[in-house]
Amino acid sequence: MLRSHTFAFMSDLPNWRDNLRREGGHWDDGRWYDIHLERRLPQAVPMLEELAMALPPLPPGATVCDLACGTGNAAATVLDAYPQVELVLLDEDPDLLSIAHEKVGQLTRNAEPLQVAVPSDGAPLPGGPYDLVVASLALHAIVGHEVDPAEAESRYELLFRSVLEPLRPGGHCLIGDHVGTLPLYPQLKAMERAGFTEVDCAWRQDDFFVAGGRKSP
Template identity: 70%
Template sequence: MSIPNWSSHVRRGGGFWSDGRWYDLHLERRMPLALPMLEELRDALPPLPAGTRVCDLACGTGNGAVTVLSAYPEVHITLLDEDPDLLSVAREKVDPLTLDVEVLQTTIDTDGEAIPGGPYDVVIASLALHAIVGHDVERAEAESRYELLFRSIADGLVSGGHCFVGDHVGTLPLFAQLKAMERAGFRDVDCAWRQDDFFVAAGRLGE
């Protein structure tokens, strides 16, 4: 067993973000707006009837899924991520809240292919899309990747399905992300909340 060097903590931008338990322990302190963002995402949801199929895309430790289930415990949740350790942490959190859960370990690419496990009624992405697109990407490439990623989400939704994004602005400005969402086929695209670099935005797949 090898324990990571603690000094990663004190480096600028440092930390052990790939470790799910460390991530949850430090999320509120390192990103104080992350939890208010999740609450705003929850409050932006329309009423979700029992059996609504919800995908937590690139779910990480499952904070988005838990937030949805806290308000709508009778939905069907799919946890989708490529990291088995993060999925394990997410499953631990979700299991006490519902028996109606599916776990899919898969890589999420910006290739325009439909996200696995659909069709879904709702896709949520919490602090996920900027990580999938990548941090060190030129503006034009970021726009292309965001549009392809939104197309992947759109192709995994039923007609009239919704996509909710809670994230922070990094690789691409918020307005450009909303326009990429529209080009991917979403309607009623808008920003429900923004504070500093954090935001909640959503759109409905046109019928």
């Protein structure tokens, strides 16, 4: 009986040959994503390292939001550098949120998972106020891949307005992403139009970058 049940479960597994196609894979599976990230997207690891180097000094108790946290790689990067911060993990996918919470739970008890959709109308991100919002390979997915450039700029601006509102005065937003949806310069200009100051790019290699801005003190 046990063997029959096990076979029934195993027969539902996705086809392993999807891994072999050039554009294949199981990107919607969080644990698959984590073990394949460095191999499939080799610039993602140095991007996270540069994100850590770009962080302002974070005092104990600073509140950090990992926006559309996925499997929690940005949150883990922040914690590795500043282990005494308080984290909010924000994602609409309960499975990814569970993986992220499990990952950062090995590093801190000060992490709150928050299952919500990111606002698309410029409304404030929930869970604030924040001292810092970080995002890793998230914003282009929120904006959408097959979007007209003008529409993408508008969506980025609304997204940055959502991030700006719950930041405390002097708070920061730092993003690590790639330019698959919109080139970097229009993204930075959208950030400025949303109200951010001190907008700049800290690192760029190929299509990947780390950039950020600050809310006026």
